[in-house]
Amino acid sequence: MIRHTVAFRLKHPSGSAMEQDFLRAACELAKIEGVRKFECLRQTSRKNPFTFGLSMEFADEAAYAFYSEHPEHTAFVKERWIPEVEEFMELDYVAHAP
Amino acid sequence: MIRHTVAFRLKHPSGSAMEQDFLRAACELAKIEGVRKFECLRQTSRKNPFTFGLSMEFADEAAYAFYSEHPEHTAFVKERWIPEVEEFMELDYVAHAP
Secondary structure, three states: OEEEEEEEEEOOOOOOHHHHHHHHHHHHHHHOOOOEEEEEEEEOOOOOOOOEEEEEEEOOHHHHHHHHHOHHHHHHHHHHHHHHEEEEEEEEEEEOOO | OEEEEEEEEEOOOOOOHHHHHHHHHHHHHHHOOOOEEEEEEEEOOOOOOOOEEEEEEEOOHHHHHHHHHOHHHHHHHHHHHHHHEEEEEEEEEEEOOO
8 A cells, every 4th residue: 555645735825716626626636546545635733834635545556656647647737736836745655564 | 533644754774773663662652542543654755855654643632632742752752753853744634625
């Protein structure tokens, strides 16, 4: 299992229709084959600059790559993410037993 | 539900006994009352400087505060986290329906 997450802050005003429209478009990514446990999240800690997050899981690297390269994902990145996101950080996790 | 996460990088060499000892000590935090779905994670994206992560969930702000103020947590922060962690970022999430 690979958990892909991204914390981000939009250029849009908080609570705006543009913010809501962006988040709804992001949620459409959940429909791409292989995406599991998709979550739209609000980031609430004041210890970082981000206000939202997305989290999803993939069974393996192949499923992650299928998503990353999927035309619906690449179009979303080009048409929505790059123009509308002010700042972001990607974090990917796998289970670790120390 | 509040998901509390922290991504971090240790001062210890990768694969060292000190690294393993730190992670095992961190996992003891799972025993504090109110901590749910505790996960020890390896961070795998090259798009950030972190190598590990911890994730846990709390039912509400009261449970989160109980954890934050718990003597076992504050002792861990003072005796292990501050001396042994090079860099970290906390991210807290709640579900958001756009």
